[in-house]
Amino acid sequence: MRLASVVPLISAELVAALDHSCGIRTDTDLIFFGSSLDIIKRLPLGTVTLSDLQKFTELVAEQASVPGYRGDELLAGTARISEKHPQVSCGVKELDELVGGFGGSRVFEISGAKGSGKTALALQVVIQHLLSDADSCALWIDTSGDFSAEKTAQLVRHFDVAVSDKVLERLQVSLGFNIEAMHDVLEALRISLSSSRIVGPTVQWIVLDSITPLLLPSLSAVSSQGHAMMTTFMRRLRELARTFGITIMVINGTSTAAPFNQSSAFASTIRKPALGPSFTFMTDCTLWLSRMKDIPDPEGPFSVHVAEVFRSRATRSKTWCTFQIRYGVLSSTSDL
The missing domain is CATH 1.10.150 (DNA polymerase; domain 1)
Structure with missing residues (x-):
């Protein structure tokens, strides 16, 4: 100042x-x-x-100085937001219980190798949210140009054919190929949400797919500038989440963990979330996904996956569950 x-x-x-x-x-x-x-x-x-x-x-x-807040006031504010934005199920009971439910003013990190189900999980949670709340919309920020409108439409029709068109109208997709463009998108969203003239559904869910190409090129072992950019950006996301009651999911890539990832309950996990160890502490929950095996089936092949909590403010770390993906739809392995 x-x-x-x-x-x-x-x-x-x-x-x-x-x-x-x-x-x-x-x-x-x-x-x-x-x-x-x-x-x-x-x-x-x-x-x-x-x-x-x-x-x-x-x-x-x-x-x-940063203004102080009383604990009871923060608790009351959290309770009001929870009443307005109830928890959302991803469609897999075990996975919901693993993270304490999806929703609330939280920032989730979803990480894992390619094909582990990161985008499928985020998309299914968003669609379930839009189906359960007709007064909300979601913002999907695509940083690689890989978002598939066709697959999204198929997934919506799988859950509810009757309202598929209306749900898709409330799923906004933005492109952001660099950190400057991302700041512009978030600032436009903040201004929109701060307006007293909002009419119609409001953004209550943001997915950033993925955050890795935005931040990784700036990170360096000999300079702190990239780390400062990452910290500033994540603080901005958390501020949006807390101020407007938005749930944010950031999808992150991976890097090598030698000889194995000590945050994992499995010694076979030889990779870890990208962007360095400090990034994990900038979110409310780090969920790691991995693909176990592919299974042929007369009704259609499916894959079995593991979801593991590396760190969470609401639930225990090193806890895990399994789920399956068939035709892009997540379901419980108990259905097998």
Whole structure:
């Protein structure tokens, strides 16, 4: 925060003097410069008294501080959002229980190797949500151009043919091939949701498929710039989720974990989510998917998958369940 933004709480003359004599232009410069006495020694005689400078420093620190929230107020706000946006089932009871239900103001990370079912899971959860709430819509952000409208239409018709067209109208698809375009999309969404003139369904679900190509090229072992970009972007997603009661699912790629992934309950897991270890702590739940085997069947071939929680704020880590995918539809393996 620049000190000029605090005028007239602090006089413009003092702000100018701090800049000219001490090089103090921001709240950080003022608070971490040293003692008030050190600053007084550098200012022209009679600019400000020691007691007044200490009061001004306290005022700046107060203005720059993040506002505090009482625990009971946060709990009440969470309860109101939960009532407005109930949990959504993905259609697999065991998977719902694994993550404590899909929905709420949470950011989910869905990771796993290619063919593990990441996009299929996200798409099925979104469709189930749109079918259960006619007053909501979802935003699907495609970063690779792989979104298939045909497969999506087939999946909607599988669950409910009668309302398939209406559901598809409430699924918005945006393209975002770089981080700058993504910030533009999120800013446009924030402005839209903040408007008091919203008419019709509102966005209550966002899927980012996938986040890896947006952030991975900027990450480097010798520079912190990429990590700062990642942190800023994820904070923005979390702010959207908490402010507007939106559920966000970010699909992430993988990288090698040698000799095996210690976050997994299985020693056979030799890969891990991409974007580094800190990314996991920027979401509310990290769900890892893997494909076990393909099974031929007279009714149509299907594949068996494992879903495992690496980390979650709501449920236990290193817990897992199995599910199956047939013709792009997830179902419980108990149906076998």
